[in-house]
Amino acid sequence: xxxxxxxxxxxxxxxxxxxxxxxxxxxxxxxxxxxxxxxxxxxxxxxxxxxxxxxxxxxxxxxxxxxxxxxxxxxxxxxxxxxxxxxxxxxxxxxxxxxxxxxxxxxxxxxxxxxxxxxxxxxxxxxxx
Numbered sequence: 001x002x003x004x005x006x007x008x009x010x011x012x013x014x015x016x017x018x019x020x021x022x023x024x025x026x027x028x029x030x031x032x033x034x035x036x037x038x039x040x041x042x043x044x045x046x047x048x049x050x051x052x053x054x055x056x057x058x059x060x061x062x063x064x065x066x067x068x069x070x071x072x073x074x075x076x077x078x079x080x081x082x083x084x085x086x087x088x089x090x091x092x093x094x095x096x097x098x099x100x101x102x103x104x105x106x107x108x109x110x111x112x113x114x115x116x117x118x119x120x121x122x123x124x125x126x127x128x129x
Contacts, residue, residue, distance in 0.1 A: 015055040025059070032063040041094055043068035048092035050074040050101045060096050076101060084108040 003012075008023035020028075041047060047064045049071060051057040057073075064071040072090045074083070076098075087095075087110045097105050105111065 013055065013058065015058075018055075020055060025062075028059050029062040029066060032059055033066040036063055036069070036094070037067060039094065041067055041069050045069045045094070046072050046090055046092040048072045048074055048087065048090055048095045050076055050095065050097040050105060052076060052098055079104060080107075084110065 004022045004026045009021050011019035012022040012025045013020050036047065041064075045067075047060065047069050049057060049060045049064075050073075051060070061071045061073075072092050074086060074090070078086055083104060087105075087108055095105055095111055
């Protein structure tokens with residue numbers, strides 16, 4: 001937080017040649033953390049993330065940490081029974097996934113309620129839904 005106050009317009013991170021300032025990043029993380037909190041995510045809850053390397057993936061990490069939740073990244077190459085076993089071992093409360101992995105995650109049968117599954121960003125335009 002101190003860096004956000006001292007260097008609000010300075011670049012914090014760069015993805016795909018685009019700089020994001022400390023302030024922009026902090027605002028996005030605050031919004032995502034608020035969204036996670038509004039669906040019941042809090043301290044020690046596990047937030048499973050299956051996303052490509054992206055700015056939005058990093059934001060899920062920071063948002064989870066901001067809430068005291070546990071960030072559980074899942075290898076996007078996992079499929080079928082291996083993916084199901086990894087998810088079961090992680091026992092997440094919610095999943096944030098890129099659109100391209102949605103069907104694979106749902107096919108594991110772990111997330112039986114829509115309230116446990118939140119579609120993440122798609123490749124066209126990053127948006128939290």
